[in-house]
Amino acid sequence: MAEIIATVESMEQAEMVMKAGADWIYAGEDEFGLRLPHSFDRDELTDLIQAVHAQGKKIVVAVNAIFHNDRIVKVADYLQFLTDLQVDMVSIGDPGAIHLLQQNHFPLPYLYDGADLVTSARQINFWANHGAVAAQVAAEVPYGELKSLQQHVQVPISYLVYGASAIHQSGRPLLDNYFSFVQKHQERTDRQRGLFISAPHKPDTHYSIYEDRNGTHVFATNDVNLMPELTKVHELGIQYWKMDGLFVHGQQFAQIVAAFAHARDALAKGTWTAELAADGQRIVTDNTPVNRETDTGFFDIDPESVK
DSSP states (O other), rough: EEEEEEESSSHHHHHHHHHTTEEEEEEOOOTSSSOOOOOOOHHHHHOOOHHHHHHTTTEEEESSSSSHHHHHTHHHHHHHHHHHHSSSEEEEHHHHHHHHHHTTOOOEEEEEOOOOGOOOOOHHHHHHHEEEEEEEEOOOOOOHHHHHHHHHHHSSSEEEEEEEOOEEEEESSSSHHHHHHOOOOOOOSSGGGGOOEOOOHHHHHHEEEEEEEEEEEEEEEEEOOGGGHHHHHHHHHEEEEEEEOTTOHHHHHHHHHHHHHHHHHHHHHHHOOHHHHHHHHHHHHOOOOSTTTEOTTTTTTTTGOOO
């Protein structure tokens, strides 16, 4: 049966989503991980890991930042910290970080997460041959390609079934640079500011954008919601259903997680129906923030049209 990996913004939300049916909690610190709902410092992360294990659940810690020389020197110490806490898995995309993981013989299973670069079975198998126990497939890979990819991978894959989909990252502080250029005071450029950008002559576009320790992040206009397509997801046999609550807070995200967990269980039992799918869709709609809309992203797109 598929396992749900859910991001969290607090200890309280972690308790909610575990109760809702999440099997894995996904968390980390901005110094080492990308696009996190909350940057857990070491004390917070220690408490979170202990709470997750106390519930019989597992945790993935994000170590998937792109590390320059000034930051890669900090990675080994962080991996030792995670080893001491018996973290169940780490998410890594930087080959330098993977080298440190293996060079120091840290007993941490890793999920390869190269963001939107992970689009083929051959790439996944390359990292499987270098120790990866799973891989996060890019959200841009549609169903037509997933069918072939799933038949040839050597390790389980994770795929985004709900949440924000990043379409661009720059290490530059683009927002700060912009506001400096136009000489306007902008007090905050972080995620809580709720900034959007729009494509010229396309008023319907509203790409979420914010800055943090890792630069500037831009997200697709609509968040991904595969509730209407979960029969196909289930039939593919995808091991990990990734749920990203970056823009959904507190109990609302827990309600969405519960809807996907109920769907997962019903699919496994063979009791999933169109009526249950419609109920799940209503729960997702009711709990998704009003300034965000959802669709199935790239899932239903013809692979030939993805360029």
